[in-house]
Amino acid sequence: MEFFKTSEGKLGKLFETEAFVEKVSFLDVTEYHEDNIRNVFEQCIKSFIDSNWEATEVVWEEKTSVEKAIANQEPKMLSIVIKKTASRNLYYYGDNQLSYEQLEAKLNMIPESIPEVKKAKRYSRFVTFFASTGGFLIGYPLGEAIGGAEEPSWDLAATGVIGLFFGKRFMKLTDKHYEKAVEIYNSKAIIL
Structure with a gap:
């Protein structure tokens, strides 16, 4: 892996394998991740607004043996x-x-x-x-x-x-x- 300077003067990485050579700048990576984060955030807000703020009931089919064991324990004082x-x-x-x-x-x-x-x-x-x-x-x-x-x-x-x-x-x-x-x-x- 080698480093190179982008036109903005920031460092980028040169990934080289037998199959391909690709230059990835810091700016490209952050813009890509910011777009993904923005899209996920917008989807979450849209889902929340579409739900009309109503609580939905979650039904558990079967508790695991670990969950049953934890539920049956007495409260324990951490002292x-x-x-x-x-x-x-x-x-x-x-x-x-x-x-x-x-x-x-x-x-x-x-x-x-x-x-x-x-x-x-x-x-x-x-x-x-x-x-x-x-x-x-x-x-x-x-x-x-x-x-x-x-x-x-x-x-x-x-x-x-x-x-x-x-x-x-x-x-x-x-x-x-x-x-x-x-x-x-x-x-x-x-x-x-």
């Missing part, structure tokens, strides 16, 4: 379920466990829950900072001790434990705000 564990909350949508990104995407669908999600995200940054810093401060002296250092820096490990303590506190605040956002989401959940 997020919280499962509390010792370290953090787990969030489920149906049978699927949600990551924090997926949870935030679901919660951001309801405008009333967005402020709580923002607060939870703010606290989760502190969780990340304190947990990673605390883990490093505990791991460094342990590495020294395993490596055979005469006097590992155990004061760093104590500082790391304090960092983990603060990380745990901020995790509780994060979960508290996510719980509020989930509560708002579930109160506005859609019934299928």
Whole structure:
């Protein structure tokens, strides 16, 4: 396929096969499609006007097995379920466990829950900072001790434990705000 310039300066395509060579410009294609769209639109409007705005009854002969199964189902609430564990909350949508990104995407669908999600995200940054810093401060002296250092820096490990303590506190605040956002989401959940 090669490109060529039309007399209007626009690009066109040259289609070449063993049977034929044809030049098609962008202008030709759009005019052809616009004519087709215009014709279909005019036919739709004409059919609508001819119907005198009367509703017509559609009769279904037989429902398929899938349609029958859907019709017999009970309404299902699309809600997020919280499962509390010792370290953090787990969030489920149906049978699927949600990551924090997926949870935030679901919660951001309801405008009333967005402020709580923002607060939870703010606290989760502190969780990340304190947990990673605390883990490093505990791991460094342990590495020294395993490596055979005469006097590992155990004061760093104590500082790391304090960092983990603060990380745990901020995790509780994060979960508290996510719980509020989930509560708002579930109160506005859609019934299928």
